[in-house]
Amino acid sequence: MRSPHAVSETVKAVKHRDPEKTRSEILRAAYGEVYRRGFRATSVDDILARTGVTKGAFFHHFPSKNDVGYALADEVLREMTLDRWIRPLAAYRNPVKGMERRFRALMQETPDEDLAFGCPLNNLTQEMSPIDPVFRDKLRAILWMWIGATEGQLRRAQADGFVKPGVDVRAAAEFVVMAEEGSAALVKNLTDRRVYRSLYGGFRMFLESISTKPL
Amino acid sequence: MRSPHAVSETVKAVKHRDPEKTRSEILRAAYGEVYRRGFRATSVDDILARTGVTKGAFFHHFPSKNDVGYALADEVLREMTLDRWIRPLAAYRNPVKGMERRFRALMQETPDEDLAFGCPLNNLTQEMSPIDPVFRDKLRAILWMWIGATEGQLRRAQADGFVKPGVDVRAAAEFVVMAEEGSAALVKNLTDRRVYRSLYGGFRMFLESISTKPL
DNA sequence: AGGCATACATACTATGTAGTATGTCGGCAC
DNA sequence: GTGCCGACATACTACATAGTATGTATGCCT
Numbered sequence: 001m002r003s004p005h006a007v008s009e010t011v012k013a014v015k016h017r018d019p020e021k022t023r024s025e026i027l028r029a030a031y032g033e034v035y036r037r038g039f040r041a042t043s044v045d046d047i048l049a050r051t052g053v054t055k056g057a058f059f060h061h062f063p064s065k066n067d068v069g070y071a072l073a074d075e076v077l078r079e080m081t082l083d084r085w086i087r088p089l090a091a092y093r094n095p096v097k098g099m100e101r102r103f104r105a106l107m108q109e110t111p112d113e114d115l116a117f118g119c120p121l122n123n124l125t126q127e128m129s130p131i132d133p134v135f136r137d138k139l140r141a142i143l144w145m146w147i148g149a150t151e152g153q154l155r156r157a158q159a160d161g162f163v164k165p166g167v168d169v170r171a172a173a174e175f176v177v178m179a180e181e182g183s184a185a186l187v188k189n190l191t192d193r194r195v196y197r198s199l200y201g202g203f204r205m206f207l208e209s210i211s212t213k214p215l
Numbered sequence: 216m217r218s219p220h221a222v223s224e225t226v227k228a229v230k231h232r233d234p235e236k237t238r239s240e241i242l243r244a245a246y247g248e249v250y251r252r253g254f255r256a257t258s259v260d261d262i263l264a265r266t267g268v269t270k271g272a273f274f275h276h277f278p279s280k281n282d283v284g285y286a287l288a289d290e291v292l293r294e295m296t297l298d299r300w301i302r303p304l305a306a307y308r309n310p311v312k313g314m315e316r317r318f319r320a321l322m323q324e325t326p327d328e329d330l331a332f333g334c335p336l337n338n339l340t341q342e343m344s345p346i347d348p349v350f351r352d353k354l355r356a357i358l359w360m361w362i363g364a365t366e367g368q369l370r371r372a373q374a375d376g377f378v379k380p381g382v383d384v385r386a387a388a389e390f391v392v393m394a395e396e397g398s399a400a401l402v403k404n405l406t407d408r409r410v411y412r413s414l415y416g417g418f419r420m421f422l423e424s425i426s427t428k429p430l
Numbered sequence: 431a432g433g434c435a436t437a438c439a440t441a442c443t444a445t446g447t448a449g450t451a452t453g454t455c456g457g458c459a460c
Numbered sequence: 461g462t463g464c465c466g467a468c469a470t471a472c473t474a475c476a477t478a479g480t481a482t483g484t485a486t487g488c489c490t
Contacts, residue, residue: 022467037346038342044447054469057467057468123341140406144405178394182397182400188344198385199389202393203390209421258477269440435486436485436487442481443481446478447474452469
C-alpha cells in the first residue's frame, strides 16, 4: 500500500502507529457489518477488508472475534441506546411527551436503506443471547438499563402530575421498551414504512391511556 | 445400524422406505435445532445426528440446506402461527376478548426452558429476511397473513359493537401483532417471566382503549 | 422375470474461517 | 546508541461444513 520507510517525510505521519484509531476503526467497521449481516455471518476477513487493518493488528487488539462483539455491546450499543431513547427525554418537562416525540423522530429519521435492518441492539440480542452467556449478560444489562431509565422518567412524569397516580410505572416502562423495539422489528420484517405510522398511533394511544391529559 | 437384509422377517418393516416420514423427521429435527440455535448455526450434520437420516437421504429430499428453511416457513411456521394466534379467535363472540385470552394463555403455557428462545417465526425472520430474498418473501407473507387475519377479527368485533366505530382496525391489527411478537422477544432477551405480566397488562390496556366496554 | 425410478447410504471434496507462528518496525528509557 | 516493548504485518494451519460422486437396495409396472 505505502512504503513503510517514507514516514516522517512530508506529513507528521498520523497514519502509522495509532492504536486507538486502529481499534476504533475495527469497531466501526464491525458495527456496520454486524448490523447488516449479523454477527456470525460477519467474518474477520470482512472486517479487515473494510478497514485495511491486517489480521495481526486485529488479533493484537482483540483476543478473539467474540471480544469484538463484546466491545460492540459495551461501548457502541450501550451509548447508542442512551443517545436514542434516554438522554433526549431529560429535555422535556413532560417525559411522556418526550417518548412520543422520540418514537416519531426515530421513525422519520431512519433512512429507507436502514429500515430493513431493524434495531442494532435487538438484532445482536436475538442472535447471540440464547447461545452465548457473555453476550446474554452484557446485552441484558443494556436492556435493564433502558427499562430502568424509562421507568425513572415515567416516575418523574408521575410526580409532576403527567401520569395517572395509579399507574405501575415499572410495568409501563417495560411495555414502552417492548413497543420501541418491537416496532423496529416488525418494520424490519415487513420493510414497509407505512406500518410505522400505524404503530406510532398505537404507541401514542398507550401513552395517552397512562397520562392525565392528552399529549 | 440394522442389517439391510433382514427386512420382511418379523415385522412388516415400516422402517425402510418411508419417504414422507423421513422428510417430516428432517423437518421436525430441523425445526428444533433452528429454533434453539438459529438457522445458520444449525449444520446439516446436526440435523442428521438428531434423526439418524443420512446425508444422502437429506439431499435427496431437499436440494439444499436453505430449502429446508423454506419448507420450515411454508409448512411449519405458517401453521404454527395460525394455530397459536388466529384459529382460536373464531370461537369467541368477542374476538378482542379472544386476543387477550390468547396472549395470557401463551404466556402461561410457554415452558421455562422455551422462554429464552422466543417466537420461532420472529427468530427466523430476524435472522434470514435481511440477507435472503426467498426467506424474506415467505416470512413476510406469513406476517401479512397474520396481520390480515387479525384485522378481519377486529372488523368482526367492530361490526358486532365490541370495538369503537372510529378505530382503524388495520392499524390496530398491526399494533396487536407487534405487541404479540415484541413481547415474546423482550421476554426472550430478559428471560424473566415476570416481565410477561407487565406486558400483558399493557396489551390489555391497549385492547381496552379500542373497545366499547371493559373486557 | 426384469427393467427402472425412487429412496436411500458412504466417502470424499472444496471452501471459508478463526486463530497462530513468527517476523519486523518504530519509538521511548537509559 | 542499544535494549525492549507495543503495534503492527504475513504466511500458514486446523477444522467445520455444504455439497457431490457414486454405489446400492427396494418395490412396482409390464
